[in-house]
Amino acid sequence: MAPDTLRSRLFRSGAFWFAVSILGSLAGVWLSVRTLVRYSNPPSGGYWFVLAGLALIFLAGYAAWRLARAGTYSWLLPLAAINLVLLQPGRAGDVRTWRLEWGVMGLVWTLAAVLVFALLLRRSDELERRLHLEGAFYGLAFGLVASVVYALFENRLPELRGQWVAVVLLLAWWLGYLVTARRYRWQS
Amino acid sequence: MKNRLRVLRAERDWSQAELAERLSVSRQTVNAIENERYDPSLPLAFAIARIFALRIEDIFTPEVEAPGVEPPMDLTSRT
Numbered sequence: 001m002a003p004d005t006l007r008s009r010l011f012r013s014g015a016f017w018f019a020v021s022i023l024g025s026l027a028g029v030w031l032s033v034r035t036l037v038r039y040s041n042p043p044s045g046g047y048w049f050v051l052a053g054l055a056l057i058f059l060a061g062y063a064a065w066r067l068a069r070a071g072t073y074s075w076l077l078p079l080a081a082i083n084l085v086l087l088q089p090g091r092a093g094d095v096r097t098w099r100l101e102w103g104v105m106g107l108v109w110t111l112a113a114v115l116v117f118a119l120l121l122r123r124s125d126e127l128e129r130r131l132h133l134e135g136a137f138y139g140l141a142f143g144l145v146a147s148v149v150y151a152l153f154e155n156r157l158p159e160l161r162g163q164w165v166a167v168v169l170l171l172a173w174w175l176g177y178l179v180t181a182r183r184y185r186w187q188s
Numbered sequence: 189m190k191n192r193l194r195v196l197r198a199e200r201d202w203s204q205a206e207l208a209e210r211l212s213v214s215r216q217t218v219n220a221i222e223n224e225r226y227d228p229s230l231p232l233a234f235a236i237a238r239i240f241a242l243r244i245e246d247i248f249t250p251e252v253e254a255p256g257v258e259p260p261m262d263l264t265s266r267t
Binding site: 125183 | 232
């Protein structure tokens with residue numbers, strides 16, 4: 001049997017493709033947005049920046065696909081949370097004219113991502129499904145408690161935005177998954 | 189639930205990954221069952237029994253018998 005090196009563990013656990021996807025998303029969105037927000041006065045080589053940004057976003061999508069193909073579905077949760085923060089689907093930002101179109105497009109992408117994740121979970125084995133069930137329970141329980149705590153300090157805290165709630169729930173689900181996996185001695 | 193999965197697997201010289209492939213589950217699931225951290229579902233328990241050509245109760249043993257349940261009678265032994 002081949003020795004269990006750090007490199008092989010990084011690949012097998014999905015950590016490598018997770019890192020590629022995160023870096024691709026961060027760099028791709030940064031490059032694209034930086035160029036596109038100045039579309040009326042693009043910097044020199046602006047089109048190349050946009051192309052490079054789109055290529056990096058494509059790479060991030062490919063890495064997410066590799067994660068799904070390898071069955072390391074849990075990485076998709078923090079990935080979704082980070083991409084929610086980066087892309088903010090449903091929010092038009094400064095593009096007032098296309099507000100509805102941006103919103104609907106974001107909604108379609110989000111629904112597609114939820115559907116794909118549900119299909120992936122149906123394909124996974126029974127222990128993986130159980131880990132996600134318990135993880136999602138912990139996530140929802142945390143969200144419930146957090147919402148009550150927020151209500152306690154509502155006057156002193158900044159206004160809550162829907163997407164932050166989704167991000168916190170996704171991360172709490174993922175942490176719940178990790179805690180549950182550890183309990184079952186899950187060794188990815 | 190106690191089980192003899194590790195012993196049975198070792199007798200056949202199968203790795204966890206090989207057994208997992210035969211059962212169509214992940215290696216981690218086999219690992220969790222062997223370490224008695226996870227009790228498999230009934231269909232999976234049947235699949236395990238079928239692979240080892242044994243009965244479920246030959247592989248899995250409850251740690252505590254359910255109250256009021258008599259241990260199974262051995263119909264094969266005659267005195």
